[in-house]
Amino acid sequence: MKRGLMAATAVAGMLVGVTACGSGGGTKTGADGFKGQKLTVWVMNGSNPAQWTEQVSAQFKKKTGATVEFKVQQWNGIQQKLSTALSEDTPPDVVEIGNTQTAAYAKAGALAEVGDLKKEIGADWNDAFNKASLVDGKQYALPWFAGNRVVMYNKKIWAEAGLKGTPRTRSELFKAFATIKKKTDAEPLYLPGQNWYFFDGLTLGTGADLVKRQGGKWVSNLGDPKVAKAMDIYKQYQAFSTAPKNKDEATPQQAEVFAKGRTGALIAMGYEAATALKANPKMKKDIGFFTIPGETEDKPEGVFLGGSNFAVAGMGKNQELAKEFLKVALSKQNDRQMVKESGWAPKSPDLADAAQENPAVAAAAPAAEKSGGTTPLIPQWAAVENIPNPIKSYMTAVLGGKSPADAAKDIEPEINARLAKQ
Numbered sequence: 001m002k003r004g005l006m007a008a009t010a011v012a013g014m015l016v017g018v019t020a021c022g023s024g025g026g027t028k029t030g031a032d033g034f035k036g037q038k039l040t041v042w043v044m045n046g047s048n049p050a051q052w053t054e055q056v057s058a059q060f061k062k063k064t065g066a067t068v069e070f071k072v073q074q075w076n077g078i079q080q081k082l083s084t085a086l087s088e089d090t091p092p093d094v095v096e097i098g099n100t101q102t103a104a105y106a107k108a109g110a111l112a113e114v115g116d117l118k119k120e121i122g123a124d125w126n127d128a129f130n131k132a133s134l135v136d137g138k139q140y141a142l143p144w145f146a147g148n149r150v151v152m153y154n155k156k157i158w159a160e161a162g163l164k165g166t167p168r169t170r171s172e173l174f175k176a177f178a179t180i181k182k183k184t185d186a187e188p189l190y191l192p193g194q195n196w197y198f199f200d201g202l203t204l205g206t207g208a209d210l211v212k213r214q215g216g217k218w219v220s221n222l223g224d225p226k227v228a229k230a231m232d233i234y235k236q237y238q239a240f241s242t243a244p245k246n247k248d249e250a251t252p253q254q255a256e257v258f259a260k261g262r263t264g265a266l267i268a269m270g271y272e273a274a275t276a277l278k279a280n281p282k283m284k285k286d287i288g289f290f291t292i293p294g295e296t297e298d299k300p301e302g303v304f305l306g307g308s309n310f311a312v313a314g315m316g317k318n319q320e321l322a323k324e325f326l327k328v329a330l331s332k333q334n335d336r337q338m339v340k341e342s343g344w345a346p347k348s349p350d351l352a353d354a355a356q357e358n359p360a361v362a363a364a365a366p367a368a369e370k371s372g373g374t375t376p377l378i379p380q381w382a383a384v385e386n387i388p389n390p391i392k393s394y395m396t397a398v399l400g401g402k403s404p405a406d407a408a409k410d411i412e413p414e415i416n417a418r419l420a421k422q
Helices: 008-014 050-064 078-087 102-107 115-121 127-133 155-160 170-183 196-205 225-238 254-258 272-279 281-286 319-329 332-342 349-355 359-371 390-399 404-420
Strands: 038-044 067-073 094-098 142-147 150-154 211-214 217-220 265-268 287-290 306-312
Touching: 038 078, 038 319, 050 067, 050 319, 050 332, 067 078, 078 094, 078 102, 094 102, 094 319, 102 127, 102 306, 115 142, 115 319, 127 142, 127 306, 142 332, 142 359, 150 155, 150 272, 150 359, 155 170, 155 281, 170 225, 196 225, 196 359, 196 390, 217 404, 225 390, 225 404, 254 265, 254 272, 265 272, 272 281, 272 287, 281 287, 287 359, 306 319, 332 349, 349 359, 390 404
Parallel strands: 038 067, 038 094
Antiparallel strands: 094 306, 142 306, 150 265, 150 287, 211 217
């Protein structure tokens, strides 16, 4: 759900006619007719938790006789790398694609249609999860997971500061951070200057968006006063942190910073607790979660609903086997495991009980319901997330002292140029 030589907006030109060239994938004699074959699946760093990966691999081999190789990719530069891979004769068979980027690859012809699978295994998925997989009414991917950010906090540090309970408003949260700063040697909040997914959530919370429709085309909305208000809120949060203003939450991984034990809180996805515990298992009893509080108790802070889809490569030679993998990976049992293990929101009503077993999911739910949203699900949006991400540059500029209006003027021409590419 983040992002070289090749821009992702060049995908369309690079991949024209891709699906027409794909073989559609081999012969078989039923689901067990793939014995000895190997399927390659690209997943992003942090996406595939250990138990989920183990049980999916075992079930897939039992069902098909084939093995699956998960190749973990890094978010930085992934659009360029994925664009190249999907244009080659031997692309990865199945790929994880951020839900805000799927439309661009589908429009380019890089993905196979999978509407038949949606009917078979995802008939009861919530529409909010599935809409990012649809382009012009056709199914080009299947939703794997989605969720939103929460406050992940260190209970031990909050106790050291004499804090009891959890904040219910933004002002109470800032007061808690100030107390931690005053009464402990811990950093109240670790928030890098370029956590733009959190910033986008704040923007959505003001009733604005980062782009708008104007004159029949998409253009930047960064100059909107409501966006400036969101950046001001972000600036207030970031003032409690000594994290670099020109880095994002993956540089370094913020959960690994948290694992050192002297950070009061993160604005984090639920799965980041597992990253912290991998680095420091002794912290298990110290990690807690609560909904990011908003200006008033009744409405949480705005949040970006981010996630990933699974897609079958249009040029893939093993498309039938790839579909068998998706049947296994996205089964009720394995979706339930993702919710329990990684803290993602349940995508169908009968997975709600699994959410109760994960405190991060419970903390995320109120904001997702009342204050959640996403960037426009348009093909042009993927270009905005390319390196260097102009919105990150805007954030660093404002945190460095430039006014939101001036920073927007500097950045908007680049955003508009990217949105104009077809």
